[in-house]
Amino acid sequence: MIFILKYLGGFFLGGALGANDCSNVFGTAVSSRMIKYSTAVILSAIFVFLGAVIDGKAGIETLSKGLRNKSSVQVQQSNIDPVRRSSVAVKTVVATSFAAAITVTIMTLLKMPISTSQAVVGAIVGVGLMQKNVNLGGLEKIVICWITTPLGGAFFTIVFYYFFKYFLDKWKPSVFIYDPLMSLLLTVCGCYGAYALGANNVANVSAVFVGAGMMTTMQAACFGGIAIATGVLFFAKPVMTTVGKSIIKLNAFTAFVCVLSHAVTIHIYAEIGVPVSSTQAIIGALFGIGFIKGAHVINYGSLLKVFSGWLFTPVIACALAMFLWIIENLSVNLNGY
Template sequence: MLPLWFVLPISSFILTYLAGKYLYPKIKHWSHKSIEFWDIATSCYTAFSIGSNNVANASGILSGAGLMSNSAATFMIAPFFGVGGYLLGDGNLESMGKKVTNLDMVSAGFVSLVTGTLLISASLIGLPQSLVQLNAFSIFGFGLSQKGRGSQKLGINIIKKSLAVWIFSPILAFGISILLTRITG
């Protein structure tokens, strides 16, 4: 069986590719106000999903070590996600929003909806999952679905770098964990 850290990003790619191919042409003609609402709603949904998984991953360390309760750790950690995004998130926004493909308001909503749903699904079964992987693969899928349509481009170099990180990061983390376990006995 393939691990879910591998399956979920591939699912994200496929779902967003299909949405871009078949649903995007229907929704892109909505009124501007409807599209704005779509984007705000799907972005809030994704933020909720981040709280259900990624914030829990960070706060779980504190509660698991017995330093504080689950709710206290989550309450303390959650605001730092917003601060980190505000202070350091511009590079990722630039890479994912412009270098992979040009996302418009409708496509950004699809990316948020798919990644949020998969992240919540992972949370419901108790699986830590990277929003970054899901988001990146959704953007790749959407970009590929739109390739050849108007001004859409697909940044192959950034995709290659992302794939390399996706494949080698878990291997490197596993190796470092084994090494540290042996060193500390």
């Protein structure tokens, strides 16, 4: 039972991440009907898995080491007996992954594009609070990333927008060339975005298992890749509308620029091994378009919804993790503990 639970939590989190974050990759293109939903999810699932397996190790190693210093595995360094030590590690994994997964699922059902990283960090802090062991110093790097990710998305959007606009203005292709070219670029950048998403965010799903010594890095990458791809395939539709339509109306060109900026931003973080939020990257990219086109094009109602999601996600995940930790500790006599 516990064996299933500890992996199910991670798989559930991966699925929720895929469902919520896939919208960041193809949401703009699908909502503006440039790419079919079915094509988008199949391509996303394939490239998310490839990204996780080929390029996801750096993030997993960073996060698993970070966890070792913070919560569950720190217990292993204490003087308590090995059986209890293992029990605490497993309970931490289950509480963290389930709390984060439930939070992301709730937000997905509410059609809110949120940050899975925030949910995971919120859950880790929740468990840490229950263990009276929160490493607030470690949060500094994460919070800096939460700020620099949307800024990076906006920055790349502005750079790419003017760069490609310059060439398009010079070239002025006919619609019969421009339209298929944009479809092709959107698909290619979407695949790249999915790859970067897998590479960057697989750590959020499975680094906890590496940190707890339950998986090797490669096993964790495969497990996380499959979990995210499953979420992409089956539950990605609701959030796509919010990202692609509600915040800002995009044409083919601006959609392409946003998807590319998002992909480049999170790929850079994947290369340096810091799991960041793809949602924050795409919202930053959309802001970049708002900056270029003028503030009037932004739907502030939808943006408020997104920001409130970002605010509540870590809080809800933290509260849920604390609740699950309490529940787990009420049932200490379960087999396998």
